[in-house]
Ligand code: FES
């Protein structure tokens with residue numbers, strides 16, 4: 001609804017549009033600096049080994065090589081959640097782990113130098129599956145993590161940070177239930193978000209203690225604090241945000257890469273750029289966690305969930321980047337989607353010798369949803385419940401409460417999403433297509449269609465603080481000081497629109513300072529769809545504050561009451577004499593008006609995405625084709641229609657719906673080697689395979705900020721995979737036993753069960 | 764190794780006389796066109812994502828045909844004419860190509876990393892087939908990766924520059 005607004009809700013060109021279409025956006029690998037060196041990482045061919053010796057002599061002798069560093073050459077800097085992992089270690093824990101780093105004058109020389117480093121390893125036995133890692137006799141990855149189980153809890157979220165979900169009386173709950181179902185289900189195909197641009201950083205060390213890092217991440221300001229935690233105080237750290245060529249959550253953190261570049265710069269006295277190759281991105285940078293649940297759920301026939309208990313295993317690979325946080329948010333999101341008074345759900349995070357899992361949009365909740373939904377479906381099937389009605393009834397309603405990531409209880413004060421869900425169901429034709437559990441909606445020869453639905457939402461739309469300044473110059477322009485980079489959501493344009501709306505200034509008179517931690521106040525950066533509410537609120541408040549100061553100064557000069565004044569187009573006027581206008585300059589003279597805005601963390605609002613999926617399965621070939629997707633949500637107020645649509649269309653890629661259909665990381669379980677770490681073998685959707693996607697968006701104002709909006713980008717991928725697996729199972733009349741629904745899995749399911757029904761996967 | 768010591772490459776109308784050899788300031792026999800464009804000529808609008816011929820991000824025009832510059836050796840381009848995304852706007856007026864403008868008007872990108880390659884592929888497709896159907900556009904772009912899923916907006920943008928009565 002753009003009606004009330006000049007810019008908000010209208011389709012306007014992205015502020016970076018002409019740079020994008022002319023190829024002049026400067027991504028990290030496009031940056032040239034005087035004296036810039038190129039860094040490369042020597043990576044371990046072994047999944048688990050001790051580095052006995054590193055012989056660098058030959059590499060150092062190569063002309064153009066400026067530095068070669070191994071673990072003994074670098075400080076004991078450690079990152080990861082509970083600071084487990086060294087920047088370069090004498091123990092390697094996955095195929096691809098960093099062994100040594102090189103800086104050279106050209107990329108080619110840096111690559112050649114890697115071949116000249118001789119490493120002696122003592123090979124250790126590795127663990128490659130959840131079950132092997134938890135075996136009592138299993139090889140241990142870290143001394144700090146006995147049994148390969150990561151220390152639970154998120155230190156930064158306080159002592160009560162959510163580690164499990166225990167509330168009410170589950171035994172009583174199960175007694176109340178009409179049906180009880182129990183099952184084990186996993187989402188263990190660890191898809192890769194695979195942004196097109198590989199992660200990268202430029203590090204610059206200046207004596208005696210100045211560190212500057214340019215990063216391609218979606219959030220750069222917080223790295224300043226994160227790096228300080230790793231390297232200790234006593235350093236002057238500056239981070240510079242560079243446009244991010246796709247992230248989907250994954251480029252939220254890259255401390256190891258950044259510090260490799262910094263260490264090489266310290267050793268050479270020159271800036272060093274380190275950009276991963278595609279193979280390194282896929283095989284050695286973070287991907288989704290793997291998740292498996294063994295739970296029991298009790299339902300009443302009216303769809304009330306009476307109890308949910310069990311264990312949630314999350315496999316995080318060789319270390320935890322933020323997995324404890326993902327588990328905490330996942331547990332919170334479970335409560336948003338399932339209103340239930342009695343929980344007893346216990347997670348454990350497990351390390352194995354593969355590359356690490358880390359942040360990806362869906363952030364733990366998607367993995368939980370993918371594992372839990374098939375088991376919930378068994379219970380729904382037993383109770384004869386329609387999943388759409390079930391999810392609609394159980395999604396959080398105003399007045400409902402939940403424990404969020406810090407362990408505190410919050411009461412939801414947003415809108416009821418039932419209306420949006422009804423609209424989506426209508427658009428999809430759910431009532432006509434749903435034929436009951438494990439029944440196809442349509443059969444034509446060997447082709448069988450099936451439908452599925454799931455829902456997901458997140459209260460992280462208000463996570464963490466944000467701050468901004470808005471500066472009004474007398475020439476009638478506004479400048480935003482915000483540490484917000486562009487990573488594809490169009491959020492930089494959206495904050496320009498918000499400021500333009502508050503000040504009634506043309507869009508081209510509002511700009512944002514270059515993104516640099518030394519010129520902007522605190523900004524956590526995008527994540528959890530927080531850009532619209534959290535960053536937006538800070539920027540709006542700063543613009544309002546600046547406007548207020550401008551009118552106060554003008555009132556003083558004009559001998560008027562500020563309440564009687566207004567401004568638009570860089571002019572000030574009396575509300576009752578709008579035709580008599582003077583410029584800001586004439587009104588306030590040589591004065592800049594600086595407004596400050598701050599957003600305080602708030603977990604009482606949550607977004608919501610319900611996704612309906614229809615697939616067609618060829619029972620002869622086992623091939624599953626995605627036919628139609630309908631996403632439905634309520635965002636309060638659309639800020640930018642095409643931007644929102646793009647984010648919602650993103651439900652397919654970046655480890656979304658396609659991770660239920662064909663995307664998977666294939667690990668050789670005897671060596672820990674990844675077999676599809678390139679874009680030929682790792683499958684992705686092309687232009688020629690597009691399903692029909694419809695996005696239904698309601699605009700019921702939220703009590704968020706003056707435009708009543710909330711963000712949804714992060715959750716767009718999350719409900720789809722579980723809905724797609726449900727759809728494929730319904731099409732073939734048999735439960736598929738895992739993700740993705742490859743032809744092999746489909747044919748196995750069809751061949752292994754007698755015609756007809758009976759639950760397969762989740763039992 | 765037998766090869767000319769120098770090659771002439773025209774890029775966006777400008778002739779470059781390039782020395783071949785193994786020194787850092789010379790183009791080596793295995794250097795890709797993508798690397799030459801990006802690292803030597805500083806035309807960084809051409810993006811490299813996979814460096815493996817799979818994603819189309821590095822698409823440029825070689826004598827008018829769309830090619831993958833990460834799979835093309837510079838030494839093989841002697842006497843050829845290369846157009847990159849930087850060369851698409853009008854050299855005199857600087858005005859954007861109508862297709863570039865269509866991408867702006869339809870917000871046919873999210874992160875924008877795939878966009879130069881997609882625009883170059885679409886431009887070549889339109890040169891070959893000025894009135895493609897929507898299906899032909901999708902087929903023509905099926906070698907271009909877009910992880911943000913801007914495909915739907917891209918197809919609309921491309922179709923918007925097809926003269927009416929197309930297909
Ligand atoms: S970079 Fe050339 S095809 Fe991917």
Ligand code: FES
Pocket residue numbers: 196245246488872873874875876877878908909910911912913
């Ligand atoms: S717009 Fe991001 S990959 Fe295409």
